[in-house]
Amino acid sequence: MADKKKLTVAEMLAAARAADSGGSAEKPAADAPTPGASAAAEGAPAAPAKPASSPAAGEPVKPATAPGGGRLSVAEMLAAARKAPAAAAPVAAKAAPAPKPKPAAAAKPAEPAAPAEPRDTASILGAARKGEKAGPMSKAEAAAKAPAPAPPKPTIVVPPMPVKPDYAKPKVAAAAKAIDDTDRRDFVGIMLAVGFWMVGIIGTLWTLLTVKFMFPNVLREPPSKFKVGFPDAFPGGQVQEKFKAQFGIWVVNAEYNGQQQIVALKSVCTHLGCTPNWLEAEQKFKCPCHGSGFYKDGINFEGPAPRPLERYAIRLADDGQIEVDKSRTFQEEMGAWTDPASFIPV
Incomplete structure (x- = not known):
């Protein structure tokens, strides 16, 4: 072995x-x-x-x-x-052949x-x-050798968070949020009001411009006839300038061709239309533009002025005051100063 x-x-x-x-x-x-x-x-x-x-x-x-x-x-x-x-x-x-064994009666065939x-x-x-x-x-052996199943994991149930009472809630944040919302609403309201106000102003201006366009422009001028006072307010040899700015005239009490007259001289130079000035010391009208000079009665004597000053129509009104009419003018070179409507005799 x-x-x-x-x-x-x-x-x-x-x-x-x-x-x-x-x-x-x-x-x-x-x-x-x-x-x-x-x-x-x-x-x-x-x-x-x-x-x-x-x-x-x-x-x-x-x-x-x-x-x-x-x-x-x-x-x-x-x-x-x-x-x-x-x-x-x-x-x-492999061996040598042996005699065949006798079958036993009690022997059973091998399964x-x-x-x-x-x-x-x-x-x-x-x-x-x-x-x-x-x-x-x-199956029994397989079941015995099989690993034991792992125990199931316990399920953890988380309870819901309890609701905070009113006294525990933060009031500062809520108040700040309310203030922010109020400020935002106020700002939006103000901006809307300003926008509507501007739209209204622009609409009103356009309406006024349209109405003005529908009517023609009118030149506002003083009336052509006006009263300057009584004759005794104008002594001889005097020139009144107080009506120059408003009405553009001088009221003069001077002698012309040997006759004392009260006349209304037009305050416009006959050269190029400038306004002369009365020089009391020199007793003459002097144009500041080109140096034209005129006597007290309006006759030109120096400078480029080609003719004397013009006169307006003048008369005594029913109440005794002197009335000037600017709608009519009289020129000396045309012989119009001899017209009784151009002067008041003194």
Whole structure:
């Protein structure tokens, strides 16, 4: 027994692959009796069969065979590997023909081994290392080996946050928000009011301009007839300038052609229309534009003025006051100063 070797895992795997792939195997001689059958038939102890020597390095591994001549299943090979080397699956060696054993009356035919469920290489190796039982696993064993399910995690229920009472609510933020809303509304209202006000002003201006456009422009002038006072307010040799700014005349009490007269001289130079000034010290009218000069009675004597000053119509009104009519003018070069309507005799 000492020279017998135990099959390695690699050798068993090689034999199992060869058996599953249907490779050729050496069959024992038909007439070679199995050890168990001879012992049962003759009642004598069966001679131990010579175990098959382990293949040498480099030699192909032959699949093991069952005593009845069939191939060993994977389950049988694994069971043989777990046991002692002497109990490994025997491989019938070629021997000399022996007499056929007599069938025993009480011997029963060997039941065929249940086909083992094919398993992959990783399962076979794991089973061989751990020493677990070969073959299919029952439901009870699978249930026993199955890991216990993890207990369900407890569900944490978070209660809702309680509602704050009114006294705990921040009042400052609410008041500030209310103030901001009020300021915003006031600003919007003010802007709308200003906008409507501007629209109203612009509309009113356009209306006034349209109305003014519908009516023609009228030059507002003082009346052509007006009263300047009584005759005794104008002494002889005097020139009154108080009506120059408002009515554009001088009321003069002067002598003309040997006759004392009160006349209304037009304050416009006969050269280019400038307004002369009365110079009391020099007793003359002097035009500031081009230097034309006129006597007290309106006759021109120097400068570029081509003719004397013009007169307005003058008369005594019903109330005794002097009335001037600017709608009529009298020119000396035309001989109009001799017209009684151009002077009041004193």
